[in-house]
Amino acid sequence: MKIFSSKQLYEADEVTCNNQNITSVDLMERAGSYIFTWLHQRMQGAQVPVHIFCGIGNNGGDGLVLGRLLIESGYNVKCYIANFTDKRSPCFLTNYSRYKDVTKNWPILMKGAEDFPEIAPQDIIIDALFGIGLNRPPEGWVKDLILHINTQRAFKLSIDIPSGLSAEQAVEDFDAIVKSNHTLTFQAPKLSFFLPETGPYVTFYEAIDIGLDAAYLESQEPLAQLIAKPQAQRFYKQRNKYAHKGNFGHSLIVAGSYGMMGASVLATKATMRIGAGKVTAMVPRSGYSILQSTVPEAMVKTDENEDFITNINYDFEPDAIAVGMGIGNNDETATALKALLKKVLCPIVIDADALNCISKTKTLIKLLPENAILTPHPGELARLVGEWTDDYDKIKKCQEFSATYKVIIIIKGANTITVMGNELYINTTGNPGMATAGSGDVLSGCLSGLLAQGYDPLLASVFGVYLHGSAGNIASQTVGFEAMMASDIINSLGDAFLELFRQEEEAPVAQ
Structure with missing residues (x-):
């Protein structure tokens, strides 16, 4: 609409x-x-x-x-x-x-x-x-x-x-x-x-x-487009009966540091759950056992460093990358991020600490790949585009940043807004229960999983945000807002796909 x-x-x-x-x-x-x-x-x-x-x-x-x-x-x-x-x-x-x-x-x-x-x-x-x-x-x-x-x-x-x-x-x-x-x-x-x-x-x-x-x-x-179920239904790509895992892409998740390995777990699980064919998690050496035991479906590559990532090397051609969740702001990590941005050829999601590294080292902004998806929370967004006076000023700053660097910005929150140049896409799913630690890591995983499956970066952004919010709505019906955890969103992603084509009576839209 x-x-x-x-x-x-x-x-x-x-x-x-x-x-x-x-x-x-x-x-x-x-x-x-x-x-x-x-x-x-x-x-x-x-x-x-x-x-x-x-x-x-x-x-x-x-x-x-x-x-x-x-x-x-x-x-x-x-x-x-x-x-x-x-x-x-x-x-x-x-x-x-x-x-x-x-x-x-x-x-x-x-x-x-x-x-x-x-x-x-x-x-x-x-x-x-x-x-x-x-x-x-x-x-x-x-x-x-x-x-x-x-x-x-x-x-x-x-x-x-x-x-x-x-x-x-x-x-x-x-x-x-x-x-x-x-x-x-x-x-x-x-x-x-x-x-x-x-x-x-x-x-x-x-x-x-x-x-x-x-x-x-x-x-x-x-001015903007509202994304509800009718629009989301058109985004969905039907799977071929004779497809194999190679048809749905290989995603690389670069995430985690000592004490923040849960971010990598959540992002990796979400990437798998949203339908990527294969997922490799790149983590510090201390995260190896954690990832292998919590996400057995994923492959794991480790950095030589025990506690944080210093080198982002991979021996395959990923179809999508998500980077930044829980990686910290260590100088060596920022250097590794810079090297990644210089060589990356596939679609990429940049989140959390990767955005903080970019804001801290402004020269990295010029290395942002075209159509990169940026997923900042409010504090990270302010550091990236500057402080704003009101919501409209915030949107304007995001539009200007997006147009200048040819990237997609997702303004997270109630009615999450996807910004691509002057285009705005307003999401209608989600609830206050999703205001919980790790929810953003799950979103980054969702986006990387859709990118790996061949969804266009803008479509992956809009559709991923919708499915993420829909899964949150489904989870809240079971546990309520207060008890929701990020893993509940992951566990409901399958139901979110099923919900896409479930017939129901239209109801007034609640804000």
Whole structure:
């Protein structure tokens, strides 16, 4: 699913009206009727008071359409207009007039805190104050209104976007955002729904197709693409019945140091579990027995050094390499990494301490192979691309770094984002239980295993992140979030493949 900018969505509205020979008011009526249908199916005529808070722009117009349709169906509706300026959109004015035509209980024009209503916990609040056109944070008594709404225990439904939240800009005032229980967004979700700073304001969302011009939307380069099961299903490569292990590649895992050998174990196991035909783990000499006993399916090569890696030599041509997990920042290890980057010919995943070595020795950045996959955690990312001021600045810095060095960056976290130049791919799988030691090592193994099987580096990144998160979701259903360990993710990778093609009823997306 594509994620569009506000500008693209406004243009889509205009193109839709022209091509379908309808007015903006007609399109607003369509959008409002879809929201009414959604709410009516759930309320089934219940006489619970519905409080609709409208702004004086098009989002407020959507709220007035919904209010009128609810009144016409016999619901108990109370509508409030945040009358903070004399400027009103034409669509708002049209629907304000239509609203007054169907009821004697006209909307209450609020001018300050004295007009804020009392709302019972069993009531419903509809937030239609501001839409995606908001370009500055709400202030004064309007901000106080949002604070008032947020203190209510009633169910809160936002239309298109929680008021006060921008679709694709940093938040200036986090207190001036409606904290909704659910958001019904038009046509496609917004970028802000998936970022660490703004995502918490969109607990659940559903995208409602309001019939915007499909040809126009298809022609647009999106801000980002959302990766869910339908997309992941298309990534999967069906295996040939007559294939052998040589068809699925040989991956080299360069990982581990004294006290950090678990990183090598986890990455090696994940590489095997995700389907690589063969895996060789390269570890310090002290890790030999550990790897042979914990991952008997893998081969093991050891460095001459007992405690850390000083020389990355191999006597075969790997189809993929993953390097960095738990290797430490020793100067000799950094030198070995430099030698590897100079000679590597196959796709490569660079993680953890390898990234720290690169950040520490800036000349190594120029040796990054084209299409290398970098998988930093937040601290490693900051050392690599520089500190950021907000989530959007972080994304911009990653895009610039990716474009400059022609690499892929995976921004790990909730809704992990894969960055390749200006392209963003937002993942929809995963859960808080995956915030545990070793989870990143498992991801690096997943990526190297897919690369070894011949997946393109970008496809391996996006698909690997999806499967990693899906396995985490499956594991959490058995052990819960708190008890999850990285090895649980590995053990669920097989189920993640099976889940790809399991039919299930679509549900709202939880953040």
